[in-house]
Amino acid sequence: MLLEVRNLKTQFFTPEGVVRAVDGISFDVGEGETVALVGESGCGKSVSALSIMRLIPDPPGRIVGGQITFRGQDLCQVDMETMRRIRGKEIAMVFQEPMTSLNPVLTIGLQLTEALEMHLNMRAMEAQKRCLEFLRLVGIPDPQRRLSQYPHQFSGGMRQRVMIAMALICEPRLILADEPTTALDVTIQAQILELLKNTCRRLHVAIIIITHNLGVVARYADRVNVMYAGKIIESGFSRDIYGTPKHPYTLGLLRSVPRLDQPRKAKLDPIEGQPPDLADLPPGCSFGVRCKYAEEKCAQEVPSLREVGERHWSACWVADRLNKGARGKP
Amino acid sequence: MAGFSPAENRQTKKQDGVILEVRNLKKHFFLTSSIIVQKLVGLIKAVDGVSFSIRRGETLGLVGESGCGKTTTGRCILQLDRPTSGEVIFEGKNLAQMPGAELRLVRPKIQVIFQDPFSSLNPRMTIGQIVGEGPSVFRLVKNRRELKERVANLLSVVGLNPSMGSRYPHELSGGQRQRVGIARAVSMEARFIICDEPVSALDVSIQAQIINLLEELQERLGLTYLFIAHDLSVVRHISDRVAVMYLGKIVEITDRQELYDNPLHPYTRALLSAVPIPDPAVEINRAPIILKGEIPSPLNPPAGCAFHPRCFDARDECRREVPELREIQPNHWVSCW
Numbered sequence: 197m198l199l200e201v202r203n204l205k206t207q208f209f210t211p212e213g214v215v216r217a218v219d220g221i222s223f224d225v226g227e228g229e230t231v232a233l234v235g236e237s238g239c240g241k242s243v244s245a246l247s248i249m250r251l252i253p254d255p256p257g258r259i260v261g262g263q264i265t266f267r268g269q270d271l272c273q274v275d276m277e278t279m280r281r282i283r284g285k286e287i288a289m290v291f292q293e294p295m296t297s298l299n300p301v302l303t304i305g306l307q308l309t310e311a312l313e314m315h316l317n318m319r320a321m322e323a324q325k326r327c328l329e330f331l332r333l334v335g336i337p338d339p340q341r342r343l344s345q346y347p348h349q350f351s352g353g354m355r356q357r358v359m360i361a362m363a364l365i366c367e368p369r370l371i372l373a374d375e376p377t378t379a380l381d382v383t384i385q386a387q388i389l390e391l392l393k394n395t396c397r398r399l400h401v402a403i404i405i406i407t408h409n410l411g412v413v414a415r416y417a418d419r420v421n422v423m424y425a426g427k428i429i430e431s432g433f434s435r436d437i438y439g440t441p442k443h444p445y446t447l448g449l450l451r452s453v454p455r456l457d458q459p460r461k462a463k464l465d466p467i468e469g470q471p472p473d474l475a476d477l478p479p480g481c482s483f484g485v486r487c488k489y490a491e492e493k494c495a496q497e498v499p500s501l502r503e504v505g506e507r508h509w510s511a512c513w514v515a516d517r518l519n520k521g522a523r524g525k526p
Numbered sequence: 527m528a529g530f531s532p533a534e535n536r537q538t539k540k541q542d543g544v545i546l547e548v549r550n551l552k553k554h555f556f557l558t559s560s561i562i563v564q565k566l567v568g569l570i571k572a573v574d575g576v577s578f579s580i581r582r583g584e585t586l587g588l589v590g591e592s593g594c595g596k597t598t599t600g601r602c603i604l605q606l607d608r609p610t611s612g613e614v615i616f617e618g619k620n621l622a623q624m625p626g627a628e629l630r631l632v633r634p635k636i637q638v639i640f641q642d643p644f645s646s647l648n649p650r651m652t653i654g655q656i657v658g659e660g661p662s663v664f665r666l667v668k669n670r671r672e673l674k675e676r677v678a679n680l681l682s683v684v685g686l687n688p689s690m691g692s693r694y695p696h697e698l699s700g701g702q703r704q705r706v707g708i709a710r711a712v713s714m715e716a717r718f719i720i721c722d723e724p725v726s727a728l729d730v731s732i733q734a735q736i737i738n739l740l741e742e743l744q745e746r747l748g749l750t751y752l753f754i755a756h757d758l759s760v761v762r763h764i765s766d767r768v769a770v771m772y773l774g775k776i777v778e779i780t781d782r783q784e785l786y787d788n789p790l791h792p793y794t795r796a797l798l799s800a801v802p803i804p805d806p807a808v809e810i811n812r813a814p815i816i817l818k819g820e821i822p823s824p825l826n827p828p829a830g831c832a833f834h835p836r837c838f839d840a841r842d843e844c845r846r847e848v849p850e851l852r853e854i855q856p857n858h859w860v861s862c863w
Binding site (some may be wrong): 237274351381386409411412449450452455457458464 | 591592699701730732734735738741758759760762764782786791796798799801802803804805806807809812814816817820
């Protein structure tokens, strides 16, 4: 296993109370695998990624428990110096907003070579050559000229390609992509995701893709972890999560999303209610209030992840009642 | 005229009659340099000759990526931007040339729901005040009591507790605020509503609630929608017909099923294949068409067909001449050589 996250807990200490953003999650990423962390806003997926990278601002946030074992090392225990060597070199991140994650006052060339000089100790000539190689790899035309340009001279799609180049340039084993294409147009999104998939496959790099887009997950992920209110409530292979979901939230999400291949105007089946306040979680299962299948036990005890199929887990007391797929009747 | 055919096979619920007809609509933005001596340095043809019609009770979806002109088209219909040329014929009258005083009387009949539930509500007004403003200003109610009743009624119609009337926007969630936007839109008894990306800023599970609400209201109140969005799955779900825009022009317009079963324009085909379907069993059999290049800047559109640099099927004539929107198949209009 390349990455093993065990019972990770990250909390934010605010005047309004303690926000349990990540509330004990566990998942694995194998070499070269594409794993998705999927959920809606506030579910804790971005905070999980930032926790793995040890980028949680302290104050007000802190990892308060769990282990993040990367290639045998627990990242929760290493010192900042070691983490800085790992970040960018072994684990890289692609963020959602390429304009705010690229330094606007430095040329692309400088930003790319910065990582090379720091992690691989390359000298100027060698670094330049490698930069050009990677700009070409991510499909940026005329890379020589582009090296001396600034981020604002690139379009959104181009900037995201630069971010991907920056992420890959030190040949990491793992890339965390946090909503990498949400801000982009659909046809550009397709370009970027295909690029990410093909390049990572070729270089045997694992990806954790964080998104709320169920279509993107279906197209690119091998394994899927569905998050709700800071917890992973279902985990499994993509075909199992979509084909036989074993958690009412997953089922609800799949039923509420309009599909391009719908034969006629079918009615959507939305999940009623609102996501919970992470500073004030209800007792028992956090989804219970909105759940169509909730029983008494659900409001009393927090369900733990139980095996419901081959490498398929669900944190639900009534998982066995869910036998219909997303297209079946409730 | 694009999309208008009397002998069509439609649901009997849809009333006959065209409520809106847009003819050769153009909106050009002139870029000038310096304040003192205005010099024309650029021209953005945001909307460049758009024509379509919408029938009562119908939903026309307008879809496209950034810079295609869909939002500007919506604004030109509402007269929030006055068109550079062309006609916007609403219930028989051309709004594009209508003077302000006359236009004010028509405004209650065309309403709009905006994308951002956070910035489209006045933060200093209560929900009740926001929803009641229109009927109050246009004297649709006789007194305060009637206004209060009307507001309470509107709030419950959109699924909100009438007691929310005394709250302020910041106290509501995104989905709730969008419901307020919808209540506001139907408060004027308008029959035609332009929805400009009404669900893009919402979470997936809330999107479904709002989409259902819009559909429910359409049936109940006999509404006609122009639904503008970039999410093709959502657009296709809610629309009867769909128009695809690229760089200021409509490249294809037909009914929702035909668009999916038989897309004719290369851009439509690329757009459809770029949208991932939430089902790995389906996705495994799809090979996305990956377009080369970027969406061109409207400041500097390519010659001939605006799409030709990225088109996988481009021919010589595509580089030279701008194709016209023609009815290639019954009720299926495409602008492509």
